[in-house]
Amino acid sequence: MDADIEGLQALVQRDRIRDCIARLARGEDRRDPDLIRSAYWPDATTDYGVFAGSFDDYFAWVYPGADAITNTQHVLGQSVIEIDGDAARVETHVVSYHRVDMGAGERDTCIGGRYLDVLTRRDGLWRIAARTMLYDWYQDWGDAIDWSHGVMGLPFSAPHFAGRAVGDHSAAFFSAAR
Structure with missing residues (x-):
């Protein structure tokens, strides 16, 4: 096979793998069950250090998400x-x-880490077969401020600018393209 064609095929496969990981991140952030399912094989396993289990266990843990985690x-x-x-x-x-x-009120926190994923391709589709989370750092930024009506002292011109885990403007943005 021509080296250029092999290189292009490898590039396409890497892009499909990155797309799978990005779909999962969006699915978790928007609490979209279809996106989450589309990124994992049903027989997948996960280990986040604070939680480990099968895909079904993970799905029940992450969807619809804890009421305590609003965004x-x-x-x-x-x-x-x-x-x-x-x-x-x-x-x-x-x-x-x-x-x-x-x-005790909302707090803003941030975690830095790395996903170690094993993906497998079945019937041409790449999905996660196993995920392990490594934590490199964690920061509690303290009490959250109310930015739902604006940022940096400036008001929003419409309510749809404030993001939310469920039902924010991005849902309408993507459904309008269909």
């Missing part, structure tokens, strides 16, 4: 991807923000 945002960094046939090992850097209310 999250997972920002993905670089991924190192090693493909071996229909399997891939992937390390992806992540910074995740969480607004958490543990009963």
Whole structure:
């Protein structure tokens, strides 16, 4: 096979793997069950250090999400991807923000770490077969401020600018394209 064609095929596979990981981050942030399911194989396993289990256990843990976590945002960094046939090992850097209310008011927290994912390709689709989370740092930023009506002292011109885990403007944005 021509080296250029092999390189293009590898590039396409890496892009499909990155897309799978990004779909999962969006699914968790927006609490979208279909996106979460589309990123994992049903027989997958997860180990987050504070939680480990099957995909069904993970799904029950992350969806619809804890009432105490009102907002999250997972920002993905670089991924190192090693493909071996229909399997891939992937390390992806992540910074995740969480607004958490543990009963004493909302707090803003942030975690930096890396996902170690084993993805497998079945019927041409890449999905996560196993995930392990490594934690590199954690920061509690303290009491959360109310930014629902604006930021930095400036008011929003419409209520849809404030993001929410469920039902924010991005849901309408994506459904309008369908």
